[in-house]
Amino acid sequence: MSMGPGRRPKPKILGPDTSIKEIWNKLSHAIREIQNHNASKLSFEEHYRYAYNMVLYKLERAVEGDRFLRAVKGVWDDHTGSMRKLKDILKYMDKAYTQQQGLPAVYEAGLQLFLSHIVRSSTYPIHNHLIGTLLAQVQLERDGLTIQRSTVADCVDFLIRLDNPERLGGRSVYSTDFEPEFLRRSSQFYRQEAVAQLANADSSAYLRNVERRLSEESDRTAHYLWSNTSGPLQMLLVDELVTPHLQAIMRMPGTGLVAMLDGDRIDDLRRLYTLFLRVPDDAGKDALRLALRDSVEARGKAINESALAAASPLREDEEEKPDVKGKGKAKAPSAGATALAQALRWVQDVLDLKDKFDAILGKAFGDDKQVQASINESFINANQRSPEFLSLFIDEHLKKGSKVKSEEEIDLSLEKTLILFRYLSDKDKFERYYKNHLARRLLYGRSASDDAERGMVAKLKIEMGFQFVQKLEGMFNDMRLSADSTKSFLAFQTKHGPAPLDMSVKVLTASYWPQQIVTASTCTLGEPLAAATQLYQRYYDSRHSGRRLTWQANLGTADVRVRFKARPHDLNVSTHALVVLLLFEETKEDEVLSYSEIKSATDLADHDLQRTLQSLACGKFRVLVKTPKSRDVGPNDTFAFNDGFTSPLARIKIMQIASKIETPKEREETQEMLDEERKHQVEACIVRIMKSRKTMGHNDLVTEVAQQLSSRFQPSTGLIKKRIEGLIDREYLERTSDIGVYRYLA
Template sequence: MLSMQNPPTSASTHDRIPADRKRKHPRHSSTSAAAADSIANAHKQQTISELFSNSQQKPLDTRVLSPSSKRLKLDSPAPIASPPSIPASAPLPPDKMYSFPTNNTVDLTKSPGNSPRKTAVRTNKPNFNPHLGARKLVVKNFRPQAKTDPAIYLNQVWEKLDKALAVVFKSEKLDFSLEELYRGVENLCRQGHAQEVCTRLEKISEKYVAEGLRGPLLEKLGNKSVDLLRATLTAWTTWNEQLKYVYWIFCYMDRSYLLQRSKSLEDIAISMFRSIVFEDPQLNPRIVDGACDLISADRSGENLDRQLFSETVKMFHKMQVYTTSFEPRMLELSQSFVAEWAVRESADQALPEYVESSVRLIRSEMERVEIFSLDSTTRRDLLALLEDHLIEKRKDRLVNQDDVADLLDENKAQSLEQLYTLLERRRLGSSLRPSFEKWIDDTGTGIVFDDKEQDDMVVKLLCLKRQLDTIWKVSFHRDEHLGHALRECFEAFMNKTKKTTATWNTDNSKPGEMIAKYVDMLLRGGAKAIPAQLSSIASKSVTVAEDDNEEIIFDEDTEINSQLDQVLDLFRFVHGKAVFEAFYKRDLARRLLMGRSASADAERSMLAKLKTECGSTFTANLEQMFKDVELAREEMASYKSRMAERSEKQSVDLSVNILSAAAWPTFPDIKVIIPSDIKNAIDKFEVHYESKHKGRKLDWKHALAHCQIKAKFPKGNKELVVSSFQAIVLLLFNDLGADEKLSYQHLKEATGLPPAELSRTLQSLACAKLRPITKHPKGRDINPTDQFSLNANFSDPKYRIKINTVQLKETKEENKETHERVAEDRNFETQAAIVRIMKSRKTITHAELVAETIKVTKNRGTLDMAGIKRNIDRLIEKDYMERGDTGAYNYVA
């Protein structure tokens, strides 16, 4: 017997089939029972199993017929019935030794699955001819034969599919089995009908989309574009809902046939709706305009149908028409809208309102892009479009000098910040520089040359500087170009010179003088002397300091140092520092000699700042002044110690400051008759000093002296702090009665003061707020005919009273003298610079010499071109240099 699962690869010697026995066998895998019985009766032979029943049986070969993995798996045949046994003692005749069945050929082309399992039974065959050879073993295909016609089966299945699609496209209730339809499509695809199924599905779907979806939309062409868009979106939603069932039914075709061709049912369905409905010449422009109309309604202030617009954007993305149809049309309409809006708003609104409206428009457009997840290309192109029309093409309007000046005048930091931020979108923030520079120059020049408000110049400049610094930091985001413009403009207008009465017709810069006087006011008065507007601004600047991560603690010393730092910011812009030096030295001398400094630490701090800013050469004389004061204190301590050793008592408590003339400013010598007690004390000190320091001569400056005297008034005793001149005048009233008077002429002869100095002294004593003497007749001016008496009604709540000292205030004559001396020193410094240049260059042209001179003398103060030319001529006259034949200057050794 042969097994179908494990057929033998070759026939055994004992199982050969004679060649004359070869015949065709039926397709069944085994011989029927009736045929086996007829053959057994005809031949009366025994099988090989019976012949060799006494021998040991070998198992059949179970090797696989073919290594192909695609062969159908067949069931194993039923076990073979055991043949009847033959007695071992019965001998067999020779012709009965070998016998083979006549119908043992097996048809391998028939699957055992198509017929019931049967057992092949070997039968005994007569007339065995061993010499005829084996029969031929024929192996046929395993391919199953179709039971029905494939075309008929295709039509049967499609008929069911067609009915199912009709129900789906009508959105009716499903009355069929999706699994049955899925199996039908799978069988068709396995039988090679996938292409036909796909073609039929496309045709019926196209027909439905054209008639069932596009048809109703064409009937609504007369409606608004938004309504047509809404209907299209409804059709799109319906189509997607119906496609779910189509995907379920034709899933096998989608995953096998279409996938191999890089297609899918979803792509085919989307492409079908896009080509038939969306790309229809009548529907396409209306659908796109409907989406754009939603945006236009939102821009005009109407309520935007957010859900409709969001679903529309999703539909455009799904159909892949966003960038080809919607985006270009939307940008085209946006460009027209923005262009008209920019022209209208820029003409009708002021600059701050236009900037605010533009910022608001850009913000709303970008918010719409973010909310509805529009493409990045849309955001980019729309933003470029907005910036082009609102900023680039309106640049002249945005940087208009008059409008920017109005914002700066009103200190609208927020509006300026919006303006700068708007311009900076196109890197145009620095285009504000011309307007910014012009406003700074005009405002600063007006402050510097305002003759009526000279005393408030520094306060106004500090307020201006702080305002502009805040605008630069907060509004202009520390723009580098605008920061340079701010510094350059301050440097320009603060060094402008004009020969006016304020500078006594000299080329000196007024800011240098006023800065020195402002520093003197701070160092004399302390924190109380800081102007109110600067203090309030300082408190408001805490926020800015916090933004810069600076920790500021406001106490008295800190605030004074803060004010000094701000003054130094102005001082850095001044080129002619010689003017500042002259006035600062004079004021420092007054503070040191009269003890009017509010804080010694503040004085030292200011000196250190000046040294850092201008160098040690600039502050050498100032440092010497401080040293002289310290040495004077040691000298007075030594003098008083010696007087104590001698047990000598002084009638007055004398304190003397000995100064080196080279370091200190020059003060005028004013003749005055010193009272005898004071004169004796002065003479004793001179003897002591000359005995200690040989060859030195003391030159007394009584105009700088001050005194403390005790006065007895009818209403109480007081201690008066007065100047030396005031003390000399008051001492003349000691021996007078209550009704006695002294004439102006008598006071002049008794004090020996010049008329101008005497008039200022009497005015401070008799015409000020505190009046220890009375003027007759009353008035504010001192006349030679006036008479003076002791004020018997003088009183004050304080015991120690400070009488205003006129000499603490600079007079016009002193101011004029200082300016003229500075101008004269500048000429000497210019000549010295020219000589040094000529000595190093030997020969130089006029233009080069002027340029070098300006460069060298810039820090101390530069003369104008005419002044430099005059000093060159003076040096030629003094034979320091000469004119050459070529027009150049030659140095004369």
């Protein structure tokens, strides 16, 4: 008959025929039935009695064990007390007789008698009962019951003091009789506990339990077991609870290492690291290091895939989002703007990921250098465009923009980007992109701070040496000399007559600046531009002899006032755009110029002319009217001056359509130029090494070349072998009679 919870039955002690195992089986069955909502079939009185008796059984075992141990301890105390008195009485015999006859001293003989007649008595089963009771008391405490530790400590103490009769290395009875069985049972207990705990699939709870068990066992050995047991016992715990389950602990879904990292659970991570450190032969640390590396690579792969999703070029005329009057919806970002945003987002995501793991490294892993190495085995180089993205990120922080940045913010951003720069394997590719971006900032006056620009170059110089930044510093020097030349040119005009327009000229040294910057572009400058350049040529020739100026109209900008019907506007345009606009100065109203006529008059290449006409006729501010209307410029189009152009702005900047992010074609061209440069660098390195060594084996030469060039890029073995063959063909090297050995030819 079942009973309600309001009445509590008086428990009855079960008979001796009911085992504790049977009791637990009945209780576990009842627990499962309750969870399955079948409680109506259970007897409350019966199962309450089971639980009562199970607890009572445990308590009785603890009390009975303590009573037995006290009795044994009492016998020991009585015996040793008597032996001390006998020792005093027979002191002279110990001194004059037993020692000479090679016999044990009286007190020692008494201890041996206690061992043989009490502890290891063949008549009474004291030995097994004593060891079993001690082990049972320990197990009861592990199960959560309170025992009399002092009683156990007293019995352990006399087992430690009792020597084996064989005197095997001076080992005590504790070491030979108790400790091995204690460690065996402990191993079995914790092996089973590990399986049960892992079934719960909670890494945090499992690690807390391991930490608790280690602390409990340490406390146990300190209070009532022998201190020498602590080392083997702690090792046993690690062997059973940690070592076999490293991967299981870290891979538990929702609670394992990934979840700990995602949630920044520093306490759990610190506990994981501390426990894994206990695993012998660094197996735990190695497992953690590899798991961290896998986690970083997985997160990095996601960042890379997200950043490379957009790859189209950015058109600068599409940067403006609101319309002119501030009405209507904002213009959706172009594909190019999205690509730039993704590039910048990639760098920021990588920096955030690095900051996250650096914080974890310091707070949870004690700045362990081996663990740090696994985090620093970065995925950065898996993204082939990382040098370009990193340079773009720096470009955005160093140029003038809508967001005002303090010097501290700029410096902090530069310091963080240097961290990523150290991981780049293609530093020479970064140098190429950085040089291009720096050139445009300097030439177009877009740098937010000259000090920040020079500070970044100084940081790169510290990282890579003078050779890496030599051309960058040369670009700064050209800008300084150009500023001085502008002042001198003004003084020259006071003597030789003023130029037809105000002109500021930047003179660039071809070897310092990017090739695409200094490559001559064809452009016929109309009046008054031609007259102004001729005057500057006279000035320059008066100061320098044997130098030739090549005018780069594609890099310049101009401010020009244009009269429209409604009102005049000051336009800021490229020099190419100014050359085109000047063609319409003398045209009649509604007169049109064909694409071919404009091309013939300006001598601009199709690529440059199309970009220029797009910015003037297809952009936001359309000062030219194109027929037919479209976004693209074709060879059959015609153009007319838009005399009816209106705008509320007095000063208008018409930006040249250009790419901030390389197109796939431009990227291929960059890689081709880079590969060509690398060929020469590899050959120069081979010659430099062979010139000093004279003769060298193939494998040694390949290794040395790769090592010397690793600071700039990672040359492949195939590339080095091809350059060696090329040098042999050009008779810089020769093969010797020894297979695989080269000789330098002076």
